[in-house]
Amino acid sequence: MLLVPNEHRPDIRIKKSSLFISAVGVPIFSFVPILELALYLAPRLGLVESFKMVLTSFTVGTAWNFTLLGSIVFVLLILFAKPEEQGIFALLGIVLTFGLILTVAWSSHAGTVNLVLGITSDFIHLTAVSSWVGIILVIGWSSLNDKNWLKFLRWFLIVAMGCFVITAISGLLLTTIMVDDYTDSWRVSYGQGLLIKHLFLVPLVFYAFVNGVIVKSLILKDATFRPIPWVRVEGMILMVIFTVTAIFSQASPPHGNYMTNEGVSPLFSLFHEDMIDASSIVTFAWNLNTLYFLILSIILLGLMGWTFYKKGSILVSFLLSCFFVISSYLMLMVSVVVR
Numbered sequence: 570m571l572l573v574p575n576e577h578r579p580d581i582r583i584k585k586s587s588l589f590i591s592a593v594g595v596p597i598f599s600f601v602p603i604l605e606l607a608l609y610l611a612p613r614l615g616l617v618e619s620f621k622m623v624l625t626s627f628t629v630g631t632a633w634n635f636t637l638l639g640s641i642v643f644v645l646l647i648l649f650a651k652p653e654e655q656g657i658f659a660l661l662g663i664v665l666t667f668g669l670i671l672t673v674a675w676s677s678h679a680g681t682v683n684l685v686l687g688i689t690s691d692f693i694h695l696t697a698v699s700s701w702v703g704i705i706l707v708i709g710w711s712s713l714n715d716k717n718w719l720k721f722l723r724w725f726l727i728v729a730m731g732c733f734v735i736t737a738i739s740g741l742l743l744t745t746i747m748v749d750d751y752t753d754s755w756r757v758s759y760g761q762g763l764l765i766k767h768l769f770l771v772p773l774v775f776y777a778f779v780n781g782v783i784v785k786s787l788i789l790k791d792a793t794f795r796p797i798p799w800v801r802v803e804g805m806i807l808m809v810i811f812t813v814t815a816i817f818s819q820a821s822p823p824h825g826n827y828m829t830n831e832g833v834s835p836l837f838s839l840f841h842e843d844m845i846d847a848s849s850i851v852t853f854a855w856n857l858n859t860l861y862f863l864i865l866s867i868i869l870l871g872l873m874g875w876t877f878y879k880k881g882s883i884l885v886s887f888l889l890s891c892f893f894v895i896s897s898y899l900m901l902m903v904s905v906v907v908r
Contacts, residue, residue, distance in 0.1 A: 571659035577720045580713040592643040632676035639668045670695045678822045694739035701732035709800040726781045747822040752851040758834045762817020772890035776803040798883045840902045854906045862900030869893040
């Protein structure tokens with residue numbers, strides 16, 4: 570955002586402490602898989618030897634070493650960059666950010682399953698998501714005003730649409746790599762998380778359309794309209810998607826003989842208590858409960874639009890989005906039949 574001319578965006582203020590915490594947080598939180606793996610090996614090898622082996626012999630460890638190195642450089646850049654060097658700082662920051670994204674993609678599940686295609690797809694996916702979501706979060710939570718909003722929308726709408734298309738294509742490719750059968754994967758935790766994440770994409774697309782298209786016409790009609798709260802709702806939905814992704818990505822991906830290695834998801838078991846094994850398949854049988862939840866989902870989607878039209882509370886709108894996802898999830902779960 571620092572590379573965007575001031576006349577093409579609202580005034581923004583990002584504290585150096587926020588940048589510092591973000592840069593420090595990357596190696597800390599990405600260390601969690603290293604810790605889990607080391608603790609798993611520790612009873613046989615000892616804790617110190619386990620950490621040494623993971624960091625030097627495992628792909629996830631080698632990738633984290635580069636993550637740590639890149640983060641250290643980033644922290645130093647943040648600490649010593651001067652205000653008059655904003656342009657150079659922004660360019661170097663982008664290069665380092667893309668480098669950190671590459672280290673994360675390198676250690677991903679997809680990279681383990683298919684080295685070249687997995688890492689490439691994950692890198693493109695993360696880069697597109699970060700570019701799109703990063704702008705939304707900075708504009709939504711660090712803007713001092715909504716000045717130049719129409720000029721901002723002119724270029725951001727193109728960026729957002731491009732990033733969304735790239736995210737969707739790379740996401741489908743990653744799903745193909747990681748998941749043998751999409752509906753069958755709902756039996757395990759990874760598949761459940763993937764389903765919930767995809768359901769949250771519906772309110773996300775709704776708010777993206779509102780913020781990118783409808784808001785423009787409203788500002789032209791009413792100069793007092795304030796678009797930033799609705800950008801924040803979109804950012805809140807995105808943070809939920811990130812949280813769900815972080816949780817289910819720690820589970821074993823449904824690839825290969827995953828049903829023999831991981832038990833049935835507790836969420837899936839709430840709806841289907843029958844014995845499920847590796848040979849089971851998920852099919853659908855629509856019923857009256859399906860219709861009830863479908864109607865409820867449509868009503869909730871309509872209420873989301875009504876809340877925006879009435880300039881209601883963004884918290885209420887966010888909660889309606891969550892209820893929509895819950896209703897849609899229940900609609901699918903009560904329709905599932907395991908054979």
